[in-house]
Amino acid sequence: MPNYFWFFVLSGISLIVFIITIIKHKEKKRLVQTYFFISGLAYIVDYFILIIFHGYDYKPNLIKTFWFDSTLGSIVSQGLAIPTAASVIAAFHYPFVMIILTTISFIGIEELFIKFELYDHHWWRTWITFLLLPICFYLAKFWYEKLKNPTRVVRYITMYLTISVYSNTLQFLLIVVFSTHLYSV
Known part of the structure; x- marks a missing residue:
């Protein structure tokens, strides 16, 4: 199977769950x-982690430019799979056991992606993922509750992050599809 197949599978599962x-x-x-x-x-x-400190690389092998290809893999993970899981956990008030099971599932996916050479660690390690994902999931639960009666700050932060996801993802697509925003250094 080509590398991108597994990224499409992860995207598809995430979209269906969402x-x-x-x-x-x-x-x-x-x-x-x-x-x-x-x-x-x-x-x-x-x-x-990915851009500044080069902790890992994604390798969907869908885009010729390695940097863009790795960013596409990041969008699948950080822009789709993890936020979907966090939102589901928050929305249905899943307890600690489900958070740990979901974290273990992501650890399994990460290890499979490493084994199939779809993803490489540099200094990043799977145990770091194991520590950070529950924090992410609890933060989602916390924010979900804050959104019940949001303060002005909660609304502002939510709106800012939403717009940044839209603009960063759209800008990435414009760069990849139309070769806009490319500068020689």
Whole structure:
């Protein structure tokens, strides 16, 4: 199987889970706001880990330029899979056991991606993922509750992170598809 197949599978599963959650959940607006809050935070964290400190590389092998290809893999992980899981956990108030099981599932995916050479660690380690994902999931639960009666700060942060996800993802697509925003250094 080509590398991108597994990224499409992960994207497809994440989208199906998110759509089913939206259909079944009563407070759709809060669910989507939580999704974009976590996605925006994940983009910020991944900016430092992936781009600044080069902690790992994704290898979907869908785009010729390695940097863009790795960023596409990051969007699947940080912009889709993790925020979906965090939003589902928050929306349905899943307990600690489900958080740990979900974390272990992501650890399994990470290890499979490493084994199939879809993803490489540099200084990043799987145990770091194991420590940070529960924090992410509890943060999603916390923010989900804050969105019940949001203060001005909560609304501002949520809106800012939502817009940053839209603009960063759109800008990435414009760069990849139309070769815009490319500069020689």
